[in-house]
Amino acid sequence: MSLYEHFRKDEHSFVDQVIDWKQTAEVEYRAKLTDFLDPRQQQIIKQIVGNSEEVKVDFQGGHDATERKRALFYPDYLVPEKEDFQISLFEIEYPGKFVTLEHRHVLGALMSLGLKREKFGDIITDNSRFQLIVAEEVADYIKVNFQSAGKAKIKLKPLEEEDLLVQVKSLEEKFITVSSMRLDTVIAEAFNLSRAKVKPLVTGEKVKVDWKVVDDPSYPLAKGDVLSVRGAGRCEILEMDGQTKKGKHRLIIGFPS
Incomplete structure (x- = not known):
């Protein structure tokens, strides 16, 4: 084999x-x-x-x-x-009393620096503090060039591992029934969207499966797949709970809570 x-x-x-x-x-x-x-x-x-x-x-x-x-x-x-492992850790300092910063602002600003996404680890936040994990080989470049995110002027402060925020992940389960394991079918049921709305999201490269863009609506899914839909959120196929008498698939979907 x-x-x-x-x-x-x-x-x-x-x-x-x-x-x-x-x-x-x-x-x-x-x-x-x-x-x-x-x-x-x-x-x-x-x-x-x-x-x-x-x-x-x-x-x-x-x-x-x-x-x-x-x-x-x-x-x-x-x-x-x-x-x-050559990892550098930073706290993002910004005037939180005057501007709002979001995860998407930080990621967007980082990607505009011209570095590969693979050079960045997690962006950790508790919705007020933001911390950044990066490859050591690009840390100096980031410190010099990463000066703003969204509408906020920012500075990077070196961080020790023991000071990293720990985000506890919990999932809210949802039970759905689908006629097939096609990507568009599962997304439509999981996110309560019509198939007509799902197809352009997929073909428009706004859907990821296991962190990779998938533009084929018929892409077959399996247990453990993580789906993210821009503007709608993320979910994971936790279990495939057999089939109904009519041959439909029963799934347990997990959403971050």
Whole structure:
């Protein structure tokens, strides 16, 4: 059985990349550090590396609760330290009494700096404080060039790991029934949208599955998929709870609460 059969076609290029990283650690006997990876990419790495005796992999993203993390592939004789993950942490200082700052303002301003999204980890907030996790190799560039977000003038203050905010994730469950596992069908039921409204959202590249843009309304979904719809929110397919007598799929969907 081919390794690729375990993954979707659009994931095959990333699978090739993971194999290359693994071989670097195994053949060259040195550690290989990646950029920040989303949870699906981390899952793929764990599946490929598995219980390999020659190569190990660890993940760091600031603290255990962060979503985006860097992966470190290393030969089994090495003992990695936190410093090996080369992560810089910042608190965003801004005049909160006079302007409102939102997550989208921070992310939009960061992306306008011309750096890849993979150079940034999580943007952590409690809706008043904002903290930023970045790759150490771009930290100095960001400190110099990241001067505003939304309507706020900002400054970056170095942060220690113990001062990072920890966002506790909880999901509100919703039960839905769908005629198929097509992307447009599940989104329509999960977000109470008409199929007519969903199709242009998908084809207009405003929908992501497992953190990747998907523009095919018929894209097949599975348990564990995370869906995000611009302007509507995010949900996760927690369980596929069998079928009804008429052959429809019963799903348990989780929404951030």
